[in-house]
Amino acid sequence: MPNSSIWSAGRYESVAERIAPIAAEVLTAVGARLPLSGAELVDLACGTGNAALAAAAAGARVTGVDITPELLAIAAEKPGGDAVRWVAADASATGLADASFDAAVSNMGIIFVEPVAMVAELARLLRPGGVLGFSTWVRDADNPFYTPILEVLGPPPPAPYGPDQWGDPDTARSRLAADFTDVTIENGVHPWRFASVEQAVDLITRESPMHLDILARLDDGTRARLVGAFEAAFAAYAGPGGVEFGAPYAVVTAHARSN
Numbered sequence: 001m002p003n004s005s006i007w008s009a010g011r012y013e014s015v016a017e018r019i020a021p022i023a024a025e026v027l028t029a030v031g032a033r034l035p036l037s038g039a040e041l042v043d044l045a046c047g048t049g050n051a052a053l054a055a056a057a058a059g060a061r062v063t064g065v066d067i068t069p070e071l072l073a074i075a076a077e078k079p080g081g082d083a084v085r086w087v088a089a090d091a092s093a094t095g096l097a098d099a100s101f102d103a104a105v106s107n108m109g110i111i112f113v114e115p116v117a118m119v120a121e122l123a124r125l126l127r128p129g130g131v132l133g134f135s136t137w138v139r140d141a142d143n144p145f146y147t148p149i150l151e152v153l154g155p156p157p158p159a160p161y162g163p164d165q166w167g168d169p170d171t172a173r174s175r176l177a178a179d180f181t182d183v184t185i186e187n188g189v190h191p192w193r194f195a196s197v198e199q200a201v202d203l204i205t206r207e208s209p210m211h212l213d214i215l216a217r218l219d220d221g222t223r224a225r226l227v228g229a230f231e232a233a234f235a236a237y238a239g240p241g242g243v244e245f246g247a248p249y250a251v252v253t254a255h256a257r258s259n
Contacts, residue, residue: 011206011207012047012048012071012207012208012209013048013071013074014203014207014208015203015207015208015209016047016048016050017050018192019050019107019108019135019190020050020107021190022107022108022135022188022190022249022251023050023051023054023107023135024054025135025186025188025251026051026105026106026107026133026134026135026251027051027054027055027058027105027133029133029184029186029251029253030103030105030131030133030253031058032253033131033133033253033255034102034103034130034131036055036058036059036060036103037058037059037060038059038060038061039059039060039061039102039103040060040061040063040100040101040102040103041055041060041061041062041063041101041102041103041104041105042062042063042064042065042094042096042100042101042103042104042105042125043055043062043063043064043065043104043105043106043107043109044065044091044094044104044105044106044109044110044121044122045065045066045067045091045106045109045110045112045113046064046065046066046071046072046075046106046107046109047066047068047071047075047107047109048071048074048075048078049064049071049072049074049075049076049078049081049084049086050107051105051106051107052064052075052084053075053078053079053080053081053083053084055105056080056083056084057080060103062083062084062085063084063085063086063087063096063101064084064085064086064087065087065088065089065091065094065096066086066087066088066089066091066109067088067089067090067091068088069088072086072087072088090113091106091109091110091113091118091121092110092113092114092117092118092120092121093117093121094121094125096125098124098125099124099125099126099127099128100125100127101125101126101127101130102126102127102130102131103126103130103131103132103133104122104125104126104130104131104132104133104134105132105133105134106133106134106135107134107135108135108136108137108163108249109134110122110134111134111135111136111137111163111164111165111166112163114160114161115161115165115166115175116175119175119176119178119179119180120179122179122180122256123179123180123256123257126256127256128256128257128258128259129255129256129258130255130256131253131254131255131256132176132180132252132253132254132255132256133251133252133253134166134251134252135249135250135251135252136163136164136166136167136172136249136250136252137163137164137167137247137248137249138164138167138168138187138248138249138250139164139167139168140247140248143247144200144230144233144234144236144237144245145204145208145211145247147233148226148229148230148232148233149214149226151229152222152225152226152229153214153222153226166250166252167248167249167250169185169250172185172250172252173185176252176254179256179257180254180255180256180257181254181255181257182253182254182255183252183253183254184252184253184254185250185251185252186250186251186253187248187249187250188248188249188250188251189246189247189248189249190246190247190248190249191244191245191246192243192244192245192246192247193242193243193244194234194242194243194244195242195243196238196242196243197231197234197235197238197243199242199243200230200234200243201227201230201231201234204227204230205227214226215227
């Protein structure tokens with residue numbers, strides 16, 4: 001998983017604001033299984049707290065956990081931030097008490113964490129029958145945020161896990177099978193909209209922590225080629241109204257096993 005210094009680079013809040021509608025979908029899916037009002041809920045890898053704050057506004061008693069203190073500080077300053085308990089910790093090793101939550105949620109957060117440890121922590125934190133809900137990106141053949149990286153840098157070395165693996169239904173069900181039941185996967189397409197190609201490139205070069213980490217490790221020439229590839233990728237989706245494209249995602253919900 002990327003460490004805390006990576007997530008504090010750039011302006012993650014800009015990314016979080018753009019994916020906040022998916023956080024709302026996660027909470028709606030969890031709320032269909034368990035009333036949020038009065039529930040003990042933990043938001044894992046909560047970032048700047050969009051899901052945590054929305055859950056608190058719905059009446060849940062919320063703990064938000066993230067490995068990056070700088071992001072928690074932003075979350076705490078938002079309206080309603082004083083209603084949430086903010087904890088700086090690894091999402092897969094929170095240090096929170098066993099079976100202390102009715103629900104656990106995450107918006108594009110826990111998908112970056114090593115999955116075996118993450119599922120074990122989810123099962124430990126939830127009470128029997130508790131509800132899990134999280135979102136994940138789904139692998140796409142043409143992704144302007146990722147395809148340019150492959151074009152310029154080539155395929156990455158094989159990795160044991162990645163953030164879009166949870167978007168494969170068989171993978172998600174297999175990972176959850178031992179500790180969770182009633183797994184439901186709902187798919188959608190998230191619209192990314194930018195006023196211009198320049199604004200889209202700004203997200204990559206100034207705001208997105210994951211992209212900034214990649215760019216920082218390149219020499220000047222390679223970095224320039226990669227930025228140029230991003231410009232071309234976004235330009236392919238440009239029209240009179242700006243740049244717009246869709247990114248597939250899924251919302252996964254399940255119940256913690258009672259035995």
